Every structure is written in structure tokens, then in C-alpha cells.
Amino acid sequence: MPRNVEIKARVRDWERTLQECCNQSKTAGELIKQRDVFFNSSHGRLKLRDFQDGQGQLIYYERPDLVGPKLSDYSISNTTHPADLERVLTQALGVRGSVVKERLLFLVGQTRIHLDKVQGLGEFLELEVVLTDSQTLQDGDIIAQNLMKKLGIQPDDLITGAYMDLLKGQHTTP
Template identity: 55%
Template sequence: MPSNVEIKAKVSDTTQFAEKAAQLSQSEATIIRQHDTFFNCSQGRLKLRDFMNGSGQLIFYERPDTDGPKLSRYSISPTNDPTSLRTVLSDALGVKGEVKKERRLFLIGQTRVHLDTVEGLGDYMELEVVMRPQQTVEEGQQVAEDLMVQLGVSKESLVTGAYMDLLLKGREETQG
């Protein structure tokens, strides 16, 4: 199963972050709109990512809910009919929740740098260090931590869990 090391953090100045990321990647961002539907499942997370253009991906992944760099193992299956797949999975498993975001993607070395504006949450950045064969988790974590420093991401801004978790937590706090 492929894996990556991930870090997620809140971003207070998106313009400054985007400028640093563009400098490091030596390119402008690719803008991607995504509508993720998370389904109930017994282990890990299962989501359908709809790119809002008739294509999508069914993604299963497992990772610990801790702040800082963490290893994520995943498998992905492309789909050309995310709408009907969402219907089938919703009927079979039930929907845990949905995340809608606009993602600006920068590629820096082996790392996918995302600057995300998440509906209902705000602005975040996510680093995904795509692990190479025989590369250790520690090496991947070091790549992520070095990039955090270069991008000006503080340890205080790190967050745990997925956007789905943050949205569900926010909903519980407003209802509680």
C-alpha cells in the first residue's frame, strides 16, 4: 500500500504562505475544487473525492490522529461517475459527513503542498511527503519538518485529525 507522511496546520496569512510555496516550487499553484464524502466504515477512513468535473477517486486511508508528521497508508481507485458511486456507498454504508474545499496545490520535491480553503473551517495547509521505496518514516518526517520551517509553519498551528473530524467536532460544540 502506498504511503506518505502528512502534516496539517491552520494558516493565518494565505497570501504569505502561497508566495513562499510558489517560490519553493518555482511554479504557480494548481487550483482544484473538491467535494469529499466520508462514509461510515469499521477501520480507517473511506472517502469519495469528487473533482466536480465528472471525475473522482474512491480513497481508503489509515493514519494516527496526532499533530505533527504522521504516516498515512492509502489506496485509491479512480472513477468517472462519482455521483452514482456516492449513491451506492451512501445506501450501503451511510454518510459520516462531507468536506468541500478549494485546494491550491504546489509540488516541492517529493512533497505535495496544499493550501486549502475549507467550507465551514477556514484556511489550512497540508504537506504530503510521498514516500519513496525504502525511505524510512523518519526520513519522511524530516522532509516534512524542514519544509514546515521553510514555509514558516509554527508547531502551535498544527492540528490533528482530518477536516471531517474538525467539522464534526465544531458541530458537536455548537449543539452541546
């Protein structure tokens, strides 16, 4: 199962953070519109990501709800029929809720930086350090910590859980 080290943080200064993401990646970022539908799951989290263009991904992941860098194990299956898949999964499992966001994607080395505007929540940043088979959690943690410093992420900006959890009021943000 692929693994990454992930952090999620509230963005307090969008323009400054955007500029630093552009500086670090040497790009303007890629705009991606997403609607994530979370399904009831007895283990981990299961979501269908609809890219609003006929493409989607079914994503299952397990990640502890901790502040700061944390290990995430995940599996992804691509689909060209997200609406059909959503209908079947809704009937089989029931829907926990959905998250609508606009995401700017930046790539820095082996790290995906997501600068997100989430409907009903606000502005956030996610770092996903994609680990190779030979890398440890500690290797990913070092990479994440270094990028957090460069991007100006403070410890009190870090949040736990998923956007879905925040929307449901199960976690709080700083």
C-alpha cells in the same frame, strides 16, 4: 499500500504562505475544487473525492490522529462516475459527512503541498511527503520538518485529524 508522511496546519497568513508555496515550487499552483464525502467505516477512513468535473477518486486511508508529521497508508481508485459511486456507497455504508474545499496544489520534490480553503472551517495547509519503498518514516519526517520551517509553520499551528473531524467538532484547532 502507498505511504506518505503528512502534516496539517492552520494558515494564519494566507498571502505570505501562498507566496512561499509559489517560491518553493516555482509555480503558481494548480486550483482544484473538491467535495469529499466521508462514509461510515469500521476501520480507517473512506472518502469519495468528487472533482466537480465528472472525475473522482475513492480513497481509503489509515492515519493516526497525532500532531505533527505522521505516517498515512492509503489506497486510491479512480472513477469517472463519482455520483453513481456515491449513491451506492451511501446506501451500503451511510454518510458521515462531507467537506467542500478549494485547493491549490504545489509540488516540491516528492512532496505535495495543499493550500486549502475549507467551507465552514477556514484556511489550512497540508504537506504529504510521498515515500519511496526504501524510505522510512524518519526520512519523510525530516523532509516535512524542513518544509515546515521554510513555509513558516509553527508547532502551535499543527492540528490533528481530518477536516471532517474538525467539522464534526471531534478535534480542535489552535
